Amino acid sequence: MPTVSSDHEPRPTEEPPLSRIITTALPAQGHTSPLLAVSADLAARGHEVVFLGGSRFAAAAERAGVGFVALPAGADFDDRDLDASFPGRSSLPPGPERLAFDARHVFVDPIPLQYRALLALLADFPADAVLADAFLQGALPLALSRPRAERPALIGIGVTPSMLPSVDTAPFGPGLPPLPGEAGRARNRALQEEADRRGEPLRQYAEKVYAELGVRLPEGPRGLAMVTVPDHFLQLTVPGFEYPRSDAPAGYRLIGALPGLVGDEQPLPSWWDEVTDGRPVVVVTQGTLANGDLGELIAPTVTALAERDVLVVAATGRPDGPGALAGLLGGTLPGNVRAVDYLPFERLLPHTDVLVSNGGYGGVQTALRYGVPLVVAGASEDKPEVAARVQWSGVGLDLRTGRPAPDEVGAAVDRVLGEDRFRARARALGAELAEHRPFDAIAELVESLGRC
Template identity: 50%
Template sequence: MSRIIVAATPVSGHHGPLLRIASHLSGAGHQVVFLGGARFADEVRAAGPEFRPLPAEADYDDRDFAARFPERARIPAGPALQVWDVMHVFGDPTAAQCRALKDTLADFPATVVIHDNLFLGALALALGEEAATRPAVFSVGITPLIVESRDTAPPGSGLLPPADDAERERYAALAAHGEEQRKPLVDHLRECFAAAGATLPEGPLGRVFTEAADVFVQLTVPGFEYPRGDQPANIRFAGIIPIPAGDGREHPSWWPELLRAREQGRRIVVATQGTLANDDLSRLVVPALRALADRDDVLVVAATGRPDAAARVAATLPELPGNAVVAGFVPFADLLPYTDVLITNGGYGGTQAALAHGVPLVVAGASEDKPEVAARVEWTGTGVNLRTDTPTDEELRAAVATVLGNLAHRERAARLARQYADHDALATFDTLARTASTPAPAPDSAR
């Protein structure tokens, strides 16, 4: 068995998949230390691994970004905010993260470090130490694959792959312009890595971050990612981490209504804004409720992930449509098999969980990595990309009608679901951990 450190950025969407990996490895008999945000300590310990907190300069509560990053609110949404986040939310903690890893290794000599792809301290460890003197470093891609390529549009643009040579040339010009604009970001990250005792290599950032790891494990299937003729050799597609079951909790009080709707032949449409961008439900959930209010053949489940969901919806929509329920906690593992369409803001994990169940999508996302997720849904033909995070009622109504009325979306989602079923991400990490802890065979001269 292996000694493994699992390190996660203290953001829910990063922490969740890494904890499920850590819990699986711990249950498989490996010794696992989880390095993460202090607010997750009890959850980690309950899952099995030993917990160690990140140092204060690398820790924060993602439920209140303003407390740690007050200046972030002044950055306009879009590319400027993405750059700011990479510089400060993910870049600034690099040295403290790397130091925490080294401190942990001092009394827990692990053979493997597994980290989310934006826990840059682990990449600093990989770049700053000789491979023979450090643990194997496995980076986990919890966002769409960020690898610059001649076969794709510039990462973050939300554009589909080039259709011809003219579009390739246009994309190359966009990429060159983007590289020029990102020089302050690269300079900042060089300083962050230098403070951690590492040198950031030359080259496009996406490729540098990907190739710095010994193995880059992308949490998707090949069918949901653009093919690249120049893809780095260390990338491995592993499928997705299964979403947690209800853990024995009773189904919510509205569950019988869901079952009756299904028995009556009504369609189930689920609307969600994920677990982080769900403060303002008037951006997507409420418009979805309004847009479908006159469809008697549909039951709309507003899956908010918030205990105060009913009050927040009522503040904008005082009278709830008769064909809708508003939910806080939702057992998605139980709900998705009944779902005909998922309306989502484009969270990477939630989108793929739907596709793994063969559920087509309507995607309305324009922040963080969500345009890239939406573009992949469009490219795979598994749903409609609305190209905005504030869709109108009319846009949502038309998009849902398109997905429900076009069997091609469901057929393509079902085709992808078969790919997901053929992958076992947790088993992949177990195999990687065992392989990394196995000594290489001695050369013939030493036998």
Template identity: 50%
Template sequence: MAKILVTATPVPGHVLPLAAIAADLTRRGHEVLFYTGTRFEDRVRRTGARFVPYPAEADLDGADLSATFPERDALAPFERISFDLKHFAAAPAPLHDRRLQELLAEFPATVVISELLSLWTLATVLRAPREQRPLLMTIGIAPPPFASADTAPFGPGLLPPTTDEERAAYDAMRAQVGAMFADAQQYVEGVFTSMGVTFPGPIFDAMCTVPDLLLQLTVPAFEYPRSDAPEGFRFIGPLPAASDSEFERPGWWAELSSGRPVVVVTQGTVENGDLSQLVVPTLRALADADVTVVAATARPDGPDLVREELDGQVPDNVRLAGFVPFEELLPLADVLVTNAGYGGVQTALRHGVPLVVGGETEDKPEVAARVEWSGTGVNLRTARPEVSALRAAVDEVLDDPRYRKRAAEIQGQYAEYHPFDVIAEIVEQA
């Protein structure tokens, strides 16, 4: 059986997909070592993998970077991305690289499985030819950010060009985006130089072109066509998720099967510090609608925070929840309102649920744009939508069958992909 080293940036949306992969590989009899932050130790151990923690000096909580870097909160969205690339992804790279080499010396893995933000894994590939190192498999847990003549520059959430004028405008914009990230680019290049390797080109391109494989967790129907994709780029479909057997359904759960439309709203597991962005406005927007609204706050104190925001006046059609497994909830939903986390959107479409999306941080504008482009929902183009805009968007998705039909079509395409089998086959042949 193979030896596999898995590593992921300590953020739920990065660790959990790779934990699912680790669990499948251990079930197949492979030996897996998982290197990530200590907050995920229990989750990793449940996969059957051997857990190895980040060194204490690099063990940041990726879900609460503001606690470590309070200055980050004052930054504009693109500035925040640049900041994270420098201080969260690149700065600890030498430490992680040294630890990786130590781990590989004692655990001679034939494959390293990682994700886009673990930049330090690229050094191993840049240092040695393929026959002298493990295969690096990067899992696409976010929209692929590499540059393409067939798309807009990555970041702002712009749709692909349809005219020569748009292509020319995007070419000019690419230079502007490059200038915006010049400081981060210089910083990353300096870090890699200190590691004895040359960083090969723009950051977003290198994330995708240096790994031997970039396995994207979606299907072609949800991703822009590109005539110039990297050689190792491949769609494998979204990961299936097991139901949470420990989840206790609340007393109101039966109401979700009454025939009344069900609208689920969430801000995911990271951007849920301020539920007034999307959750609370959605509850206000639908207060008098003939729907049942489930606010999945993804935090234990979420229901209490929502009640405070609403001054205790929770609409009668609203059901508040902390953590609710989407594998249980989304099969009962008619619409998901979300700030466009990649994993949550893929989960919704895996269940054929259309969307209303709005997000401005990280990769969320790009995810929202793909929802719009694929015809699976309405893109609000803001993280703080007006109540009237939310009501109009939800009504549109509920009333227009084209959204549900398109979501069902993509759900059907998902069924044709078997990501665990693909990953296992690659591992076993490496």
């Protein structure tokens, strides 16, 4: 197996590390970035940390000041080109079919390789705790295979909207907000029974995968095991942005969202002064991964707002994005539109009046940290669930599609700009986010653990 870089072995003259910690995540940007941010914070506090993850994140781990071990090839992939690793995925429409494909091939199939890589790393680097992205399910056999006294503590980290099933929530996936009272619970029971029926083939498949590792998967939906098998589960959000669950297990905690990562300072564009010229500022983005087709959300938004007295900042998230967007619109951009490849969002969001987004979990919560209300249109992965939480929490509108028409976007932006309640709720949620200290919560938990 790859060994831990000697750059991260403690020097004889240094103080010994407080703890040895392994962090690990699926090799996808949205899963890896939060775990690397946690890793960097723990390392800065004096813990010795090694990150087990995708090979393309080796340099990022080095910048975070932590050791790095790559997942084996069969468990490694590049989320910027999922078709290369998972042929046939792109032919499935966003929604239940693609989610089922991902559940089997992206999340379940790599479990044995992930687990064996984790065991090999533990043999070389005996850790006190393992902090795992909830979707890296190869960490679960660590807790299923032996008592706590014979292994490190396992801490699950929820980097997407919570999948924990509950009598108070509909099953994860379609983006259905809670309904109050017994009528809501009856709906939830019926939907969960249907979800369990449809998910039974996948469950049986996962049971066989775990059985080959010598462990038994607990009864119940997959989302339940993700939360209840680890010794602790920390969800990266606040109560104001997550559905209440009266039956949540004791180890399940909402600890707040991680602050947005500033990263390397980027030069500001020549038109930057326009963001403070008095016009409302509307920012539209499809993130840095789901941006292969700018016609899904950015182009409809630009078209919808072309005649409005607003400044539209189209953050395309790709080097050729401004040119590609202009091509979709006949060769030129409207006069009130400024298109960029990348822009420091931590500089832009304080001046933003509305964010139009496809629903990335971290990006949405970063906007809320600045009190920015949202219009969300997302159809793939967990984005319908993020969008549903935006509307449920009162901080914006869910268009319930991943490819809205321009008039749908325009009407939603007009509502969010025109009704003060959205901005007020976004600011209230921003204040709630500011009250939480997720890095402190994680560090305090790690430092409270010892081998039992």
